[in-house]
Amino acid sequence: MSATTSKEDPIVIVGAGVFGLSTALELCQRGYKNVTVLDRMLPPVPDGSSVDISRIVRYDYSDPFYMKLAREAVQSWGSGPFHPYYYNTGFVLTSEEKSDAFLEKLKGLLRSQGQTFKDFQTTQQLIDEFPHLKDVKQEFTGYINPNAGWADAAGAITALAARCSELGVSFVTGPRGTMTSLRIDDSRVTGVHVAKGPPISSSNVILATGAWSNQYLDLTHAVSSSAQPVGFIQLTSEEAAEISRMPVVINMTSGFFVFPPTPHTNILKVARHSHGFDTSIQVDGRTISSPKRDVNNAASSYLPDDADEALREGLRQILPKLADKPWVRRRLCWYTDTPQGDFVVDNHPTIKGLFIAIGGAGHGFKFLPILGKYIADCFEDKASTEVRQKWRLEKSSQTTGPMVCNDGSRRGPARRLLTAQEQAKL
Numbered sequence: 001m002s003a004t005t006s007k008e009d010p011i012v013i014v015g016a017g018v019f020g021l022s023t024a025l026e027l028c029q030r031g032y033k034n035v036t037v038l039d040r041m042l043p044p045v046p047d048g049s050s051v052d053i054s055r056i057v058r059y060d061y062s063d064p065f066y067m068k069l070a071r072e073a074v075q076s077w078g079s080g081p082f083h084p085y086y087y088n089t090g091f092v093l094t095s096e097e098k099s100d101a102f103l104e105k106l107k108g109l110l111r112s113q114g115q116t117f118k119d120f121q122t123t124q125q126l127i128d129e130f131p132h133l134k135d136v137k138q139e140f141t142g143y144i145n146p147n148a149g150w151a152d153a154a155g156a157i158t159a160l161a162a163r164c165s166e167l168g169v170s171f172v173t174g175p176r177g178t179m180t181s182l183r184i185d186d187s188r189v190t191g192v193h194v195a196k197g198p199p200i201s202s203s204n205v206i207l208a209t210g211a212w213s214n215q216y217l218d219l220t221h222a223v224s225s226s227a228q229p230v231g232f233i234q235l236t237s238e239e240a241a242e243i244s245r246m247p248v249v250i251n252m253t254s255g256f257f258v259f260p261p262t263p264h265t266n267i268l269k270v271a272r273h274s275h276g277f278d279t280s281i282q283v284d285g286r287t288i289s290s291p292k293r294d295v296n297n298a299a300s301s302y303l304p305d306d307a308d309e310a311l312r313e314g315l316r317q318i319l320p321k322l323a324d325k326p327w328v329r330r331r332l333c334w335y336t337d338t339p340q341g342d343f344v345v346d347n348h349p350t351i352k353g354l355f356i357a358i359g360g361a362g363h364g365f366k367f368l369p370i371l372g373k374y375i376a377d378c379f380e381d382k383a384s385t386e387v388r389q390k391w392r393l394e395k396s397s398q399t400t401g402p403m404v405c406n407d408g409s410r411r412g413p414a415r416r417l418l419t420a421q422e423q424a425k426l
């Protein structure tokens with residue numbers, strides 16, 4: 001925010017995902033009168049990462065900052081306006097190792113914050129807690145966090161967008177809502193150029209453009225987009241009933257995770273939290289990894305063969321009876337990765353009036369009920385030093401080559417650049 005921003009001044013937020021919408025809502029609640037959200041499509045944007053049936057909601061973090069923030073978020077999911085979209089099913093973290101270093105770290109932090117969890121040393125002990133997991137055959141250890149679960153992502157985003165609209169946020173979608181570039185005069189943002197018609201002028205622009213961000217600004221030293229595989233299976237009501245009381249399970253050896261079937265619709269979702277896939281596209285003479293701008297990136301339903309097989313293998317290990325059922329849909333979910341999994345919420349260092357709120361790094365969605373408050377505090381320059389430091393935009397980097405996320409939570413194979421043939425199928 002520039003020193004002169006008043007509550008009457010226009011604010012354009014580009015991006016209707018969890019970062020953009022939670023910020024829009026909070027700014028309206030703080031009295032800003034002229035807030036406009038732009039996006040290519042109506043929220044929930046089908047190829048964004050704030051969409052589809054589920055996201056894990058948990059506070060198991062190896063960084064005390066996020067554990068604290070996520071505890072606040074979990075509490076808010078449980079009791080606040082978004083509670084209809086939250087399912088407190090419990091969360092199970094499993095490992096091959098007898099004492100997995102990462103899980104030990106999580107447990108140590110949970111203990112130090114006075115949080116309860118339940119260790120298990122054998123698969124049978126887990127099945128005793130969750131009989132719906134009776135078909136798991138592998139031997140492994142891990143722990144259960146009972147105060148966690150999942151949220152209906154599309155449902156919560158739809159409710160959030162509706163609330164923004166009620167409070168007076170303007171929405172522009174389609175070609176008029178599709179930013180093609182920032183409009184900058186003399187190191188000051190004056191609005192955005194859009195795919196159709198005259199530019200949209202505004203003295204404040206907040207970029208909440210997620211995985212598309214590097215198309216608009218060269219932020220490759222701070223964020224890099226990776227695509228992660230997701231698959232959906234339609235269960236019969238009998239199949240769903242058999243596992244309806246299972247928790248969310250993540251395999252901290254492979255990165256595979258699975259949700260309980262969705263109530264009423266009986267869809268089973270599986271995915272992998274790993275280092276993901278890169279693409280290479282040309283934008284303004286630069287080569288970046290990014291989803292495309294002018295298409296629905298979720299439409300093709302294509303997954304690389306190795307990723308498809310990894311999801312099948314994960315299912316065989318946890319829900320073997322369902323492992324060969326056909327996908328009803330598959331997609332690549334785009335993460336906006338950062339070196340340590342920290343969000344990037346900061347003023348642009350040289351372009352006045354430009355503020356950035358991106359970098360979900362595959363774990364941002366769970367903060368939906370509280371994220372806007374922290375982003376608006378940064379925007380108004382009221383946030384704590386700790387938050388400002390954590391979420392600052394690094395000026396440039398010493399790193400060479402593609403940046404990968406090392407927040408400790410990623411498993412599975414190393415990041416891989418999709419081949420030209422694979423990219424042609426996206």
Ligand SMILES: *[C@@H]1O[C@H](CO)[C@@H](O)[C@H](O)[C@H]1NC(C)=O
Nearest residue numbers: 008009010033034201202203
């Ligand atoms: C909001 O800002 C835009 C861009 O400056 C301006 O054209 C419009 O009149 C403003 N709307 C209100 C209600 O102030």
Ligand SMILES: *[C@@H]1O[C@H](CO)[C@@H](O)[C@H](O)[C@H]1NC(C)=O
Nearest residue numbers: 094138140251253254317318
């Ligand atoms: C986790 O993944 C590893 C590697 O694929 C596998 O050996 C193990 O059986 C899996 N554990 C569970 C609980 O599925």
